[in-house]
Amino acid sequence: xxxxxxxxxxxxxxxxxxxxxxxxxxxxxxxxxxxxxxxxxxxxxxxxxxxxxxxxxxxxxxxxxxxxxxxxxxxxxxxxxxxxxxxxxxxxxxxxxxxxxxxxxxxxxxxxxxxxxxxxxxxxxxxxxxxxxxxxxxxxxxxxxxxxxxxxxxxxxxxxxxxxxxxxxxx
Amino acid sequence: xxxxxxxxxxxxxxxxxxxxxxxxxxxxxxxxxxxxxxxxxxxxxxxxxxxxxxxxxxxxxxxxxxxxxxxxxxxxxxxxxxxxxxxxxxxxxxxxxxxxxxxxxxxxxxxxxxxxxxxxxxxxxxxxxxxxxxxxxxxxxxxxxxxxxxxxxxxxxxxxxxxxxxxxxxx
Numbered sequence: 001x002x003x004x005x006x007x008x009x010x011x012x013x014x015x016x017x018x019x020x021x022x023x024x025x026x027x028x029x030x031x032x033x034x035x036x037x038x039x040x041x042x043x044x045x046x047x048x049x050x051x052x053x054x055x056x057x058x059x060x061x062x063x064x065x066x067x068x069x070x071x072x073x074x075x076x077x078x079x080x081x082x083x084x085x086x087x088x089x090x091x092x093x094x095x096x097x098x099x100x101x102x103x104x105x106x107x108x109x110x111x112x113x114x115x116x117x118x119x120x121x122x123x124x125x126x127x128x129x130x131x132x133x134x135x136x137x138x139x140x141x142x143x144x145x146x147x148x149x150x151x152x153x154x155x156x157x158x159x160x161x162x163x164x165x166x167x168x169x170x171x
Numbered sequence: 172x173x174x175x176x177x178x179x180x181x182x183x184x185x186x187x188x189x190x191x192x193x194x195x196x197x198x199x200x201x202x203x204x205x206x207x208x209x210x211x212x213x214x215x216x217x218x219x220x221x222x223x224x225x226x227x228x229x230x231x232x233x234x235x236x237x238x239x240x241x242x243x244x245x246x247x248x249x250x251x252x253x254x255x256x257x258x259x260x261x262x263x264x265x266x267x268x269x270x271x272x273x274x275x276x277x278x279x280x281x282x283x284x285x286x287x288x289x290x291x292x293x294x295x296x297x298x299x300x301x302x303x304x305x306x307x308x309x310x311x312x313x314x315x316x317x318x319x320x321x322x323x324x325x326x327x328x329x330x331x332x333x334x335x336x337x338x339x340x341x342x
Contacts, residue, residue, distance in 0.1 A: 006318070014195035016204065017188060024185035032207045032215075033187065036256070036319030045318045082284050084294050085207070086257035088325045113253050116328025123255050125296035147177070147216050148207030149320035154259045157287025 002031070003057045004083065004153055007046040007064060008038070008072040015069040019046060022063055028052050032085075032150025043071070047152040074155070081153040085128040088113070089135065092142035093120040101141065108134040119144060173202070174228045175254065175324055178217040178235060179209070179243040186240040190217060193234055199223050203256075203321025214242070218323045245326070252324040256299040259284070260306065263313035264291040272312065279305040290315060 009015045016035055023030050033048040052060070057075065064073045076083070093101050098120065102112060105122050108130065114121035124134060128151045135143065180186045187206055194201050204219040223231070228246065235244045247254070264272050269291065273283060276293050279301065285292035295305060299322045306314065 011200065013198050013200045016201055017191035017195040020188035020191045024188040027184050029182065029184045030187055030206070034205045034207075034320040035201070036203045036205075036321040037317075038319075039260075039314045039317040047318060047320075082259060082292060082294070084257060084259060084284070086255060086296055086320055086323060088253060088255060088323060089210075090325060090328070113255075114327050119328055121253060121325065121328070123253070123296060125257055125294060143210045145325055146208075146210040147218060147323045147325055148209075149205040149218075149257055149323050150207040152257060152259060152318045152320050154261060154292065154316055154318055156285050157261070157290055157292070 001054060002049060002051050004047065004049050004076045004081070004151065005057075005061070005064075006074045006076055006153060007048070007070060009044050009046060010069040010071060011042050011044050012069050015044075015067075016046065018067050019048075019064065019070070022060065022067065023048075023050060026056070026060070028056070028060075032148070034150040034152050036152075047150065049151060076153045076155065081155050083127055083151050083153040084125060085131055085151045086149040087124045087126075087131045087135070088121065088147050089124070089138060089143060090114075090119050090121045090145040091138045092118060092144060094118060097141060101138075104137060108137075110134065172225060173220060173222050175218065175220050175247045175252070175322065176228075176232070176235075177245045177247055177324060178219070178241060180215055180217060181240040181242060182213050182215050183240050186215075186238070187217065189238050190219075190235065190241070193231065193238065194221060197227070197231070199227070199231075203319070205321040205323050207323075218321065220322060247324045247326065252326050254298055254322050254324040255296060256302055256322045257320040258295045258297075258302045258306070259292065259318050260295070260309060260314060261285075261290050261292045261316040262309045263289060263315060265289060268312060272309075275308060279308075281305065
């Protein structure tokens with residue numbers, strides 16, 4: 001089972017190594033991980049995704065709290081969080097295929113960020129599942145290079161959800 | 172001096188811990204790090220940003236190559252790479268400020284992804300410097316929560332750059 005953890009940490013050398021070490025010692029492969037700045041300069045947020053049982057993840061959360069510089073750990077589920085990921089992908093694009101590819105990109109909300117004689121580069125911000133679908137669509141053309149950030153997530157604004165059961169969308 | 176490294180690794184538990192450990196043992200604080208899937212299922216790409224001297228980064232690259240499961244290390248500079256980052260930010264938005272905030276978001280290419288009674292959530296894919304500018308603009312309104320992925324980067328298509336000296340943009 002896949003779990004997404006959001007770990008708020010103090011900025012200090014070694015905190016990432018300790019967090020990553022905790023998972024590797026237990027033999028859990030971290031599928032994706034993103035660490036970046038937060039609203040406070042002295043704190044970073046690590047968002048990571050790992051495949052393990054519900055029991056194991058409970059143990060891991062307890063162990064995380066024992067590490068120094070770890071301030072807060074949240075498990076985020078697909079229902080209560082906005083999950084997004086960034087992908088940059090370079091795909092083979094013969095001149096005859098270019099227009100088709102660009103139109104495909106538009107369908108997935110991807111922007112062209114670099115054009116070569118026989119390649120196109122797309123940048124795309126979406127839900128990780130949608131990025132996966134875009135990648136599958138591009139594969140027949142030939143994916144030359146691809147980088148993804150790993151998902152990041154923030155909790156949705158709760159009052160909204162509990163009141164109506166689904167998200168209101170601003171027109 | 173800031174350096175962006177793109178490290179191609181084999182998917183195996185512990186590789187991230189070894190890479191992160193290499194930096195922490197030297198006392199280098201990793202500013203941001205993103206690890207995610209690539210064009211091949213058995214490989215991941217770690218993109219990380221670290222602040223250290225040119226001499227130190229040369230040493231670190233050599234050390235990275237000595238780690239098992241590390242396949243390739245590239246240093247990417249702003250000139251030869253497309254650098255992007257993803258930010259999700261929740262900002263205080265009183266009903267009177269909402270329209271202004273949404274318009275501000277449009278200027279920075281940000282999309283509204285969640286709306287609460289007194290908050291707005293934006294998602295934004297941009298160059299890291301532009302994300303920083305957007306964050307600064309939002310601060311006076313009150314940034315409640317913020318997560319960033321850390322930058323990822325792919326090398327630009329070289330022939331294009333060397334021929335014209337600047338990027339051609341597809342109409």
